[in-house]
Amino acid sequence: MATRRTSAAPSAPAKPKVFVSWSGPSSEGAAKALKKAIEAVFNGVEAWVSSEDIKLGEEWFGKLTGALAESRFAIVCLTRRNLISGWVMFETGAVAGTFRDKAKVVPVLLEGDTNDLVDPLKRFNGTAFNEAGMRRLFESINLHVGSPLTDEAVRELLRKQWKTLKKAVDTALRAEPKYDVFLSVPMAAFASDAQYQAFRTDALRVVEGLRQRCGLRVYCALEKIASTQKFETGGTAAQQDLAALADSANLVLIYPERLATSALFEAGFALARGLPCRFFVRDQSQPQFRLPYLMGKLPEAYSNVSIIDASEWQSFDDITERLVENQAAWFGRRLAALPK
Missing domain, CATH: 3.40.50.10140 (Toll/interleukin-1 receptor homology (TIR) domain)
Structure with a gap:
């Protein structure tokens, strides 16, 4: 058939x-x-x-x-x-x-x-x-x-x-990170309140430069801490800082003159989350200013990590200029405010 x-x-x-x-x-x-x-x-x-x-x-x-x-x-x-x-x-x-x-x-x-x-x-x-x-x-x-x-x-x-x-x-x-830049400025790296006050004044100029000249949203813990006597001794401050870092799009670290483990912790936290990181460091030929070995090698492994050493900046005003000059490449442009 x-x-x-x-x-x-x-x-x-x-x-x-x-x-x-x-x-x-x-x-x-x-x-x-x-x-x-x-x-x-x-x-x-x-x-x-x-x-x-x-x-x-x-x-x-x-x-x-x-x-x-x-x-x-x-x-x-x-x-x-x-x-x-x-x-x-x-x-x-x-x-x-x-x-x-x-x-x-x-x-x-x-x-x-x-x-x-x-x-x-x-x-x-x-x-x-x-x-x-x-x-x-x-x-x-x-x-x-x-x-x-x-x-x-x-x-x-x-x-x-x-x-x-x-x-x-x-x-x-609205799902965008709350802050464009987390400015890491380790506050416990200073031997006296006078040193801290001088550093705080300089760092706040960087914060204002990013806000006024770039229109970026910046988190910096020392804004609310006027002196070393105001440091939070419990875990509240650490919680606030980590929450802000988790809600940030970029990390900028101004490496202090003395090693501060909080700086390394914040950098590690940011890198683990995949955030672009910019480290402003002093003379790397001097042992007291030198980044840990693996941190110094990060730009070789990650395209979104930069180390800007003392050959490119001397003052905090220089830091502001480097950040402003590289705003588009590092942070993107700040456009209209997000809808409420």
Whole structure:
């Protein structure tokens, strides 16, 4: 008896993809919110976000390049901290290289505006995260995925999604660390209150420089401690310092003239959490100023650790100048205040 052969059902055509790039927890949260909004507005479009669309055990780089090859449009979610993120630059370069002369890359400033973009991202036509900016973004997506909707339909569908999208992005931005810089200034390294007072005055100039000239949020424990007599003898101060360090994006250590174990502890805590660290140290040829051997070798192992020695600074005003000069590279730009 002859058997009847049946042909396999034709597979459904792949949905047009919108590639959404992110770096950091706030940017990731915003990317996921944009994914939901895009797929709600465009029923036949897939928004691709690596943290949701690469499953456990899958080879991530192959999935990433495959998604890029299938994408017609790319969005880069930018916060004030990831404007110069290495991963953002890598993905943007990969997108631009894939699209080549047909590049459709849109940087979305979740904070601030497009004036804050730096090369190479400022070469692309970006937009700020607000209702008008998202309307332009969604109209552009519509154009590049084949214009399945009229502009009027895009605007109406986005209007229905806007409150949910904005709330999700605002919530994601609040997940950013509370402080841009934890300034580590070991207070128990001084033999007298007079030495401490002089050091405190100098260190506070650095704090004010970072705040006034860079707009950064700085935590420095000695702000609340006017003299050595005010030192906390219990564990409360240690708890407060560790909580602040855990809620900071960067560590700057001004290494004292005498070894202070608290300085080493804070540096170790910051490194264990993966924070970028900048150590301002004195003459390393002098034993009393020398960093422990392994700390001195950290820049060879970690790209986000710098040691700035006495050849680059002599005074605390010099420290402030080095920090201001390197603000964009070390801390990112401080943009608009986060939503309440």
